[in-house]
Amino acid sequence: MVAPDTELAAKIQSDVPHAARIWNYWMGGKDNFQADRAAGDAVAEVYPEIVLMAQHSRRFLVRAVRYLAAEAGVRQFLDIGTGLPTMQNTHAVAQQVAPESRIVYVDNDPMVLVHARALLANTTSEGVTTYVPADYHDPETILAEAARTLDFDQPIAVMFMGVLGYEPDLDVLRSIVQRTMDATPSGSHLVLWDGTDTSPEVVAGAERLAQNGGVPYILRSPQDLADCFTGLTMVEPGLVPIPLWRPDDADAEAIDAYGAVARKP
Template identity: 80%
Template sequence: MVDPDSELAAQLRFDVPHAARIWNYWMGGKDNFQADRAAGDAVVQVYPEIALMALESRQFLIRVVRFLAAEAGIRQFLDIGTGLPTMQNTHEVAQQVAPESRIVYVDNDPMVLVHARALLTNSSAEGQTDYVHADYHEPELILAEAAKTLDFSEPVAVMFMGVMGYEPDLDVVRSIVGRVMDSVAPGSHLVLWDGTDTTPAVVEGANKLAESGGVPYILRSPDQLAGCFEGLTMVDPGLAPITQWHAEDPAAEHIDAYGAVARKP
């Protein structure tokens, strides 16, 4: 029998910058190669805050998942665009608060899938963790596969964490989010953050990423991101820099990345 992970590994190119590995590099991880580090360094030279953004994005995820599990009573999480596993992944945070939590991770990256099979496993006996290999442009497929683990008659937290910039058309982004949220129960929550075009330096950083061979990433304005939450009720403080969403330090540093949590009525 052919090992599916060996087939996936054969698809990997280590000489071409890879989005998930570049992000891993910025976060201080070890799952990256010279091409990834070169592309990452090109961005850092003009926008050194990118490393802080990477680290703060994980802190935002931790705060959001804790809030949803502890205060909103959510027990199901659909994390779309997972990226490479790192510290304090969604299932670890959720199951620490509520051991019975069920989590489905979604990504279309073969490298992520190989790591996910090894590392994204239950941290509690009562919970369940699974992985769907799919592209976020296929929401119906994602929902069908996730339904094998999640009960869509009950509330679900749908998470798009720093991934929607890979789709250049904002209308397509809103369509993807809307199609998923239309399929989940009332009381479900949408979590979305993304990089924003709020300073010239971050825009130059995005340009350097594309010039260095990385997959281009589209930065949007906070107002454009806010349109993804249409029809939902924002949780306080609404759309805000990710460093300031439920932060312990109210004077947390501003960053060119905005996020929000919103409830489906």
């Protein structure tokens, strides 16, 4: 049973930097506290591109979801590690293309869940938008709860958008992805992006995050991320810096975050 909003709100620690709220701050949102802004500013001092990365992460989500709904014909989305709602969330993009789309958001953060109730409302009468309070370390619970809304006999887009860096063990990370994808049928897709250790500046930014009370974020190599797609068929252009994945802007430039979309045969 989901706790009432008052109980969820009571769990929010405003004086401790929190990943979802720091990210919200970098994206220009207002759902953050002074502790989050201080940690976010500390990172930006050594890695100013973090703000750009945050913006590009949302643009990558929009392009990926639009592709899946419009070109790949996917009508079901499992967005794991949702984070705080901002503009152009998964359900809004998918249901704009295909009004009957069904979306399940997953997060274990109380502030995210409070906002989910208020903001992740269905945008069409034909579709369904809901959320599951769960941790991505427990795929079996996520899958069982998602099955209340999604049909696991039909293709599903599984999304891990910049969240797996909070798991320090690469083998555990791969297991989470594999166990989740194993439950989906042929024609399903994996959408994944994460920060990469591709510049000294971004490495310094990750160190600053931990030094200022943020949850440590483990930067991976592009090859580490590529291994998460083992057994799947990459959609062109494959694993690339997220601004370069089917960009709307011809002048898009690389950044220290790689992502891809891949299809389950």
